[in-house]
Amino acid sequence: MRPDGEVGHPALSCFTGSGVAAPPDPADGPRAASRAIYAPDPETQQFDPFFAARLAGTYIPGMTVGATQLTDPLPLLTSDRPGVGGVIRRADEDFLVEELPLYEPCGEGTHVYFGVEKRGMTTHEAVNRIAQSLGRPPRDIGYAGLKDAHAVTVQTLSLEHIDPARIQALRLPGIAVLWVNRHGNKLKLGHLRGNRFVIRIRNVAPDAEDRASEILEVLRKRGLPNYFGPQRFGVRGDTWRIGAAVLRGDPEEALRITLGRPGDFDRGHVLRARQAFDAGNYDDAAEAWIRASRENAKVCRTLAKTSGRFDKALRAVPLSLMKLYLNAAQSRLFNDVLARRLPTIDRVMQGDVAWLHRNGACFVVEDANLEQPRCAGFDLSPTGPMFGPRMRSAEGEPGRLEAEVLSASGLTAEDFNRRSAVRVDGGRRPLRVPLADAEARLVAVDDALALELRFSLPSGSYATCVIREVCKDVGASPVAEPED
Numbered sequence: 306m307r308p309d310g311e312v313g314h315p316a317l318s319c320f321t322g323s324g325v326a327a328p329p330d331p332a333d334g335p336r337a338a339s340r341a342i343y344a345p346d347p348e349t350q351q352f353d354p355f356f357a358a359r360l361a362g363t364y365i366p367g368m369t370v371g372a373t374q375l376t377d378p379l380p381l382l383t384s385d386r387p388g389v390g391g392v393i394r395r396a397d398e399d400f401l402v403e404e405l406p407l408y409e410p411c412g413e414g415t416h417v418y419f420g421v422e423k424r425g426m427t428t429h430e431a432v433n434r435i436a437q438s439l440g441r442p443p444r445d446i447g448y449a450g451l452k453d454a455h456a457v458t459v460q461t462l463s464l465e466h467i468d469p470a471r472i473q474a475l476r477l478p479g480i481a482v483l484w485v486n487r488h489g490n491k492l493k494l495g496h497l498r499g500n501r502f503v504i505r506i507r508n509v510a511p512d513a514e515d516r517a518s519e520i521l522e523v524l525r526k527r528g529l530p531n532y533f534g535p536q537r538f539g540v541r542g543d544t545w546r547i548g549a550a551v552l553r554g555d556p557e558e559a560l561r562i563t564l565g566r567p568g569d570f571d572r573g574h575v576l577r578a579r580q581a582f583d584a585g586n587y588d589d590a591a592e593a594w595i596r597a598s599r600e601n602a603k604v605c606r607t608l609a610k611t612s613g614r615f616d617k618a619l620r621a622v623p624l625s626l627m628k629l630y631l632n633a634a635q636s637r638l639f640n641d642v643l644a645r646r647l648p649t650i651d652r653v654m655q656g657d658v659a660w661l662h663r664n665g666a667c668f669v670v671e672d673a674n675l676e677q678p679r680c681a682g683f684d685l686s687p688t689g690p691m692f693g694p695r696m697r698s699a700e701g702e703p704g705r706l707e708a709e710v711l712s713a714s715g716l717t718a719e720d721f722n723r724r725s726a727v728r729v730d731g732g733r734r735p736l737r738v739p740l741a742d743a744e745a746r747l748v749a750v751d752d753a754l755a756l757e758l759r760f761s762l763p764s765g766s767y768a769t770c771v772i773r774e775v776c777k778d779v780g781a782s783p784v785a786e787p788e789d
Contacts, residue, residue: 379640380647381774382530383520388777389513389756391506397424399750400456401503402768404449405761407496414489416447416465419472422481427454432462434477439467447492450500450764459483463492501742501761502768505750506776513756517745517775521760524774527651528686528737532643533636534767541568548634551627552720556619559630560608563622564590564601578605585613600626620726627727634716635691635729641710642689643736646703650687650737653680656701657687660735667733669700686735693721693731738766745775 394400410418423431428451429443436443447463464472469485510516538544543562550559565582578593582605591605600623607618643650653659657670662683670676679685690696690707699707711718721731743760760771 379530379532379644379773381777382527382647382650383523383774386520386523387510387516388520389506389509389516389775390778391509391513391756391776393504393506393772393776394455395507397455397457399505399507399755400453401458402452402456403459403501404461404497405499405501405764406449406461407498410486410488412487414487416463416488416491417467417469417472417485418461418463418488418492419469419485420459420461420483422457422459422483423452423479424457425454425479428452428458428460430454431480434480435462435475438475438477439464439471441467449492449494449497451494461492463488465491495764497764499761499763499766500768502759502771504758504768504772505748506756506758506772507750507753509754509756514745514747517756517758520775521740521743521745521758524740524771525743528683529740529762529766529770529774530643530647530650531689531735531738531766532640532770534769536767536769537636538633540570544630544633545637548630548632549637549714549716551619551630552634552716552723554720554723557615560604560615560618564594564604587613624727628729631727631729635693635731638710638714638716639689639691639734641714642707645706645710646687646689646736651680653677653685653687654701654703656699657703658697658699658733659685660688660733661685662735662739667697669697683739686737688733689736691729691732691734692716692718693729696731697733734765738763740771 421431421435426434428448432443432446432448436446441464445464449461452458452460469487473482473485475482506513535542547559547562550556550562561583565579567576567579567583571579574593574596578590578597578601581587581590581593587605587609591602591609594602594605600621604618604621607621608614611617653670653673653676655670655673657673658667659670659676659680660667662685667688676685680687687703688699690699690711692711698704721729741761743758745756745758747754748757749755756775758771758775760768762768762771
């Protein structure tokens with residue numbers, strides 16, 4: 306929202322404040338491909354599947370996202386209610402996102418805050434174009450969250466020691482400056498309360514508005530399951546497996562998943578690279594990988610030089626990508642715990658680590674009967690584990706369930722405490738989040754009716770989770786096609 310109280314995009318103007326609060330989490334706003342079924346963190350973490358694919362070298366122009374990405378086996382809270390089906394992301398305008406800032410600029414200071422509306426580009430791409438136009442390095446520009454390319458998004462950026470008039474005068478394709486103001490500090494990743502969404506779903510059932518409204522009412526009352534979306538796990542869906550192998554101290558398995566074992570998405574030079582890797586021809590694999598990923602090529606060359614020393618080759622993996630893998634392993638375990646607790650997502654148990662939604666503080670529940678009224682009023686919620694050395698463990702039955710999930714994965718708590726160049730601290734994440742300002746209505750789009758969903762989510766939560774609940778069989782739609 307602008308400092309003057311007006312939102313940046315007219316389609317978002319119906320929203321009021323969401324009234325939700327959560328500690329900073331950069332995984333906001335999941336990514337989706339255009340003209341199809343796949344919607345964006347966020348959260349993001351903060352990595353979308355095609356970003357991860359490009360970084361890992363598995364992305365190639367024209368890559369498709371399988372329909373199964375939205376029909377994963379995770380159970381739905383509203384499985385007893387029929388969905389609307391449909392197709393999403395035929396145009397950028399089908400997915401509108403606006404940030405809910407953690408604070409407003411005060412009007413004074415050396416940092417210039419400015420709201421931008423962008424379309425057809427990621428936050429990184431927008432930052433790079435703005436920085437180039439102003440003659441500044443991209444690292445000077447601050448942002449609170451990373452937003453997807455295939456959407457119309459409104460977000461705030463910041464830049465220090467710049468004449469506000471220069472920013473106001475920017476005229477760049479796909480980027481519009483909405484407002485300019487001053488503040489005393491740089492905007493940093495996580496300085497975000499949440500996001501509000503307007504999502505259009507086409508080719509829906511005739512009674513889609515009634516169906517969606519019933520589903521949204523259940524989610525409003527009981528809470529939205531706070532799953533990590535499929536984009537958290539990469540376009541091949543296996544980043545969590547790589548992270549688990551790293552945590553177990555098995556560098557060979559981690560690299561064989563990363564660089565070998567061709568899948569349905571692989572073709573051309575990527576397919577040849579994976580085949581050469583599996584055959585042990587690391588020099589050939591490096592030559593094939595170089596066209597898609599210099600990082601992967603570097604790992605293969607390290608293997609060739611060290612006669613297959615996987616432990617040394619693993620050190621050549623970029624730290625940013627390594628952290629993504631470890632985060633994915635944490636996220637998979639959280640999802641598994643949430644799936645098992647889904648039927649009682651709106652109830653606390655003795656031994657739970659409860660989450661206070663007003664400030665993100667946590668405490669162990671000693672008397673479930675005493676705390677349940679506050680849970681029913683959405684003052685607090687049960688949490689799930691983000692395993693790591695700084696995680697506060699649940700006790701009693703919740704603790705036993707979390708231990709079972711960890712044991713079934715083949716990992717141990719000690720695996721998360723290993724000393725390495727990259728470490729994940731761990732913590733707690735609420736099993737549910739409030740779905741605010743939620744409504745569904747039929748609207749006319751391109752001479753046809755589409756279902757328009759409007760809602761707000763806290764930072765770190767995925768719009769994909771709402772879409773899964775509402776659409777149910779959206780996976781029957783055609784595959785998605787990202788931009789080249």
